Amino acid sequence: MAQLIFTQQLARFLPVPQVTCAEDNLRAALDYAFADNPRLRGYILDDQGHLRENVAIFIDGKRPRCSRRLDDPLAPHSQVYVLQALSGG
Amino acid sequence: MTERAYIGTRKGLFELARGHEAWKLDAHHFLGDPVSMVLSDRRDGTLYAALCLGHFGTKLHRRDPGSKAWTEVAVPAFPPKPDGSEDKVEWTVRQIWSLAAGGPDQPGVLWAGTLPGGLFRSNDRGDSWQLVEPLWNMPERMEWMGGGYDVPGIHSICVDPRDSNSVLVGVSSGGAWLTEDGGNSWQPRAKGMRANYMPPELAESQNVQDPHRIVRCPAEPDKLWCQHHGGIWRSVDNAATWTEVKPDHGISNFGFATAVHPKNGEMAWFVPAEADQRRVPVHGAFAVSRTTDGGHSFAAYRGGLPHEDCYDLVYRHGLAVSDCGNLLVMGSTTGGCWVSEDGGGQWQLVSAHMPPIYSVVFAAAQ
Numbered sequence: 249m250a251q252l253i254f255t256q257q258l259a260r261f262l263p264v265p266q267v268t269c270a271e272d273n274l275r276a277a278l279d280y281a282f283a284d285n286p287r288l289r290g291y292i293l294d295d296q297g298h299l300r301e302n303v304a305i306f307i308d309g310k311r312p313r314c315s316r317r318l319d320d321p322l323a324p325h326s327q328v329y330v331l332q333a334l335s336g337g
Numbered sequence: 338m339t340e341r342a343y344i345g346t347r348k349g350l351f352e353l354a355r356g357h358e359a360w361k362l363d364a365h366h367f368l369g370d371p372v373s374m375v376l377s378d379r380r381d382g383t384l385y386a387a388l389c390l391g392h393f394g395t396k397l398h399r400r401d402p403g404s405k406a407w408t409e410v411a412v413p414a415f416p417p418k419p420d421g422s423e424d425k426v427e428w429t430v431r432q433i434w435s436l437a438a439g440g441p442d443q444p445g446v447l448w449a450g451t452l453p454g455g456l457f458r459s460n461d462r463g464d465s466w467q468l469v470e471p472l473w474n475m476p477e478r479m480e481w482m483g484g485g486y487d488v489p490g491i492h493s494i495c496v497d498p499r500d501s502n503s504v505l506v507g508v509s510s511g512g513a514w515l516t517e518d519g520g521n522s523w524q525p526r527a528k529g530m531r532a533n534y535m536p537p538e539l540a541e542s543q544n545v546q547d548p549h550r551i552v553r554c555p556a557e558p559d560k561l562w563c564q565h566h567g568g569i570w571r572s573v574d575n576a577a578t579w580t581e582v583k584p585d586h587g588i589s590n591f592g593f594a595t596a597v598h599p600k601n602g603e604m605a606w607f608v609p610a611e612a613d614q615r616r617v618p619v620h621g622a623f624a625v626s627r628t629t630d631g632g633h634s635f636a637a638y639r640g641g642l643p644h645e646d647c648y649d650l651v652y653r654h655g656l657a658v659s660d661c662g663n664l665l666v667m668g669s670t671t672g673g674c675w676v677s678e679d680g681g682g683q684w685q686l687v688s689a690h691m692p693p694i695y696s697v698v699f700a701a702a703q
Binding site for chain 1: 391392393396409416417418427429430604666
């Protein structure tokens, strides 16, 4: 099961979930997380469903290939960190 | 007279309260977060605060009258951008740049103007929003340019108190546009403005004008004032035509903010800066200018304001007048905040150390 870890910086605004899922790509895993936390979507993705400019994602230590598609594959035990980028302060 | 004002800043929303002798900073909200716009809804006393979070996007919060709790409500959002669109603008709300309440006969209706230049309508106090597509889909919108930001934006929303379906919006830089049918159709309303920063053949084009701020007199709705990038204009015919007025006595015509007296459309205030290329008070001496005769004459008022070494600039939404017309509040991009209780003649410093101020409003009368 892949694990999604969201930055605790979000806790000022909404409950921060800890998510484990069987999805095999990043977009599907994010959608899984948003299904139970619909308000979270707007904090991570923009109007077009792209990764917000100042949010960073690491999948097993690597950045996604495309911040618009977010279609990177996930391994069964991937760890996905969703963090605030330092650019947006 | 209202005794409370709200100040939206780079680092939170602050309340000003009138004490026995002076106005003072009071409670704060969203401390540390940018609050781009504040609306105090005169119809029901609800307070709205638009946040522009550096990492996590635009948010909107609502506080019901009598409550201390804020509720995060929906935020305007653009629909999916069509495949193959040649629109160079990203269809993502960067910031709520203006908020306005609908008319008294439309309870729950709110209007929001955004960067980029979308106009959104809510029918349910912000619980949901719809893009006003007829304005967004106009071919002329593709010609709009950034003014103040990299993308065009709607900073002024003037609902006509005689007809809630009649709404004028101001765009930097895209002129002014009027709907008389609740947003289904739009007409340009910047005739008479002049953009000297454009090639001569385009200078009078309505769609290139950069009105920094447009305000409407509630009691005389046909009378509007515009602080434009190139000077000051007024209209007495609901923006069908605009006439430039030129301050006398050496008062600069450059600035961003304007406010109009709620009962007297001949009276308006401005906060002049030296010029486009040097956006600081003239000679470092802060002043508020006022006309009481429809722009035939102006006077600059400096009482209580810094007379030297002052570099405060008051941005588009940094000046507001209360419903009574004598009470004004003003906030600068360098964190200066002043209140006047005599129609702008004398000013009281509230704080010189606030965060950069984006938006000021008076509380709805209780």
